[in-house]
Amino acid sequence: MNAARPSHWDAVYLDKREAQTSWFRPHLDVSLRLIDGLRLPKDAPLIDVGGGRATLVDDLLARGFADVSVLDLAAPALAEARARLGPRAAAVRWLVADVTTAELPAARYALWHDRAVFHFLVDAAARARYVAQAARALRPGGHLIVATFAADGPERCSGLPVRRYDAASLAAEFAPRFAAIDRAREEHTTPWGAVQPFTYVVLRRSESGNP
Numbered sequence: 001m002n003a004a005r006p007s008h009w010d011a012v013y014l015d016k017r018e019a020q021t022s023w024f025r026p027h028l029d030v031s032l033r034l035i036d037g038l039r040l041p042k043d044a045p046l047i048d049v050g051g052g053r054a055t056l057v058d059d060l061l062a063r064g065f066a067d068v069s070v071l072d073l074a075a076p077a078l079a080e081a082r083a084r085l086g087p088r089a090a091a092v093r094w095l096v097a098d099v100t101t102a103e104l105p106a107a108r109y110a111l112w113h114d115r116a117v118f119h120f121l122v123d124a125a126a127r128a129r130y131v132a133q134a135a136r137a138l139r140p141g142g143h144l145i146v147a148t149f150a151a152d153g154p155e156r157c158s159g160l161p162v163r164r165y166d167a168a169s170l171a172a173e174f175a176p177r178f179a180a181i182d183r184a185r186e187e188h189t190t191p192w193g194a195v196q197p198f199t200y201v202v203l204r205r206s207e208s209g210n211p
Contacts, residue, residue: 044110050117052077069093100129104137119148150197178203
């Protein structure tokens with residue numbers, strides 16, 4: 001099964017302000033560094049999976065990216081992000097959907113970014129659907145950046161269990177359709193001072209295009 005019903009995440013975003021959620025950062029610094037390192041063209045189609053009300057979309061637009069999509073299960077989170085962006089929100093595709101079942105265009109995206117969605121998929125079948133979605137939606141040679149709680153990170157988040165990964169085990173979930181080309185570790189500090197270790201991997205989609 002998936003991480004939770006949409007009503008669970010709707011309640012999280014309606015009940016808690018941005019700085020009251022453990023994953024909040026003013027800017028997703030590690031993600032931005034990894035994205036910058038890929039040197040993608042400004043017209044490359046990008047999708048932020050589980051983007052919610054995170055500021056990654058703001059920073060991508062500020063960098064000149066012109067084809068950005070944000071997908072999240074929680075409509076209230078996306079509504080907040082749209083309101084924050086104001087007129088710039090019209091330049092973004094907003095998708096309210098479960099990533100494991102969403103109807104995404106085939107071989108469209110040059111970059112798929114996910115900070116803290118994949119680790120909620122504790123069921124193997126849900127993870128397989130996620131990987132299949134990413135493999136289908138990314139163009140051959142496209143890149144996937146995924147971040148989860150590290151092996152020494154928290155065991156639960158927002159009342160839900162998570163799976164924890166080191167870089168090798170996280171990359172293995174996406175093999176053989178994707179090959180790891182980079183990794184990172186983040187010691188994320190929550191708004192109330194707790195430290196949550198994250199594992200990041202950068203993966204490259206097989207050139208074969210075989211989903």
